[in-house]
Amino acid sequence: MKRRAAVIGLGHQALEDHLPGLLASSRADLVAICDSNPNTLRQQQELLQVPGFIHAGELLDTAAPDFVIVAVPHHAGRDVVRECAARGVHVLKEKPFATSVEEARELAQVCRAGEVELMVTLQRRFNPIYTSVAGLLDQIGxxxxxxxxxxxxxxxxxxxxxxxxxxxxxxxxxxxxxxxxxxxxxxxxxxxxxxxxxxxxxxxxxxxxxxxxxxxxxxxxxxxxxxxxxxxxxxxxxxxxxxxxTRGSVLLSKGRVQRLDLDGTVVEELTRPHAPASAATAQIDHFCRVLDGDRPNTSGPDQHLAxxxxxxxxxxxxxxxxxxxxxxxx
CATH class of the missing domain: 3.30.360.10 (Dihydrodipicolinate Reductase; domain 2)
Incomplete structure (x- = not known):
């Protein structure tokens, strides 16, 4: 059964990544959206044909999502995470995790107390270009x-x-x-x-x-x-x-990673020009697997204290x- 998902904050990141990623997900359905700007909210409601809310708390109480994607301005993230944790709603949060070490510690405790999973959105971690780097680094001395x-x-x-x-x-x-x-x-x-x-x-x-x-x-x-x-x-x-x-180098750029010899000759190369679109969906599907207990959460509060x-x-x-x-x- 698909997870019920909502998006709180309809800025650039939500419109470009999170909403398309959700709509393409095989593991989650978009059930509600939220934004403090009535015009933005109305426009996206008409486009997506889902309920819209001005206040996060009202969305959480009315739509009862399993998890929310939080893509609000940095200073507003703390209160939204608190509201979610108080209701046992899991959070996929747009970076940064927190605006200070103190806030990071507080949010980690809030999530533990509410027994909710929080994962920070870092789509590069779901792009094979970036996941392949560790193996290449092993080959450069x-x-x-x-x-x-x-x-x-x-x-x-x-x-x-x-x-x-x-x-x-x-x-x-x-x-x-x-x-x-x-x-x-x-x-x-x-x-x-x-x-x-x-x-x-x-x-x-x-x-x-x-x-x-x-x-x-x-x-x-x-x-x-x-x-x-x-x-x-x-x-x-x-x-x-x-x-x-000591034996070469690894050069990582958007859509490409190369292992170079000492003189700069390309020894091997991996490219994936269409990864960004699929990475958003892969991230959402991975989070659903985390909630199902099938994957570890490697981008949670404890990791982001660092x-x-x-x-x-x-x-x-x-x-x-x-x-x-x-x-x-x-």
């Missing part, structure tokens, strides 16, 4: 250098709630950077030292305080070290993670002017 980059240009990087630290928890590090940080932690674990430089100066007088550009330096207790460049101002659009080892610690270390290092050990944040 000892990795010692990481070069990560995720950049794109938007004319107004401080637009809306994303430009307000109080609402967003931060800028490009906690928002778009969450994907690159997740790959780093997935493949290598939590670093032992982090230091970040970031700014809000791309638009002089822009009136926002959430960073538009950041450079993060990091290192491990081994000889592995590297940097991440994040920007929502810098063109052209670029997304890559390059890991260099993400919160890494991000908090970036912001603290800027204030302290020195490296911070993310493990100390835990």
């Amino acid at each position: 000892t990795p010692f250098l990481i070069d990560g980059q995720y950049t794109f240009h938007t004319d107004d990087p401080g637009a809306g709630w994303r430009g307000d630290v109080r609402q967003a928890g931060g800028g490009c590090i906690i928002d778009m950077g969450y994907h690159l940080i997740d790959l780093l932690l997935w493949y290598f674990g939590l670093p032992s030292r982090v230091i970040a430089e970031f700014s809000t100066t791309a638009v002089p007088g822009g009136g926002y305080d959430a960073e538009d550009t950041a450079v993060i330096q990091l290192g491990y207790d081994t000889d592995l070290y590297g940097s991440l460049l994040l920007s929502r101002w810098m063109a052209p659009k670029s997304e890559h993670l390059h890991v260099v080892g 993400h919160a610690a890494f991000i908090a270390s970036c912001y603290r290092s800027k204030d302290a002017g020195r490296y911070i050990d993310p493990k100390e944040m835990l």
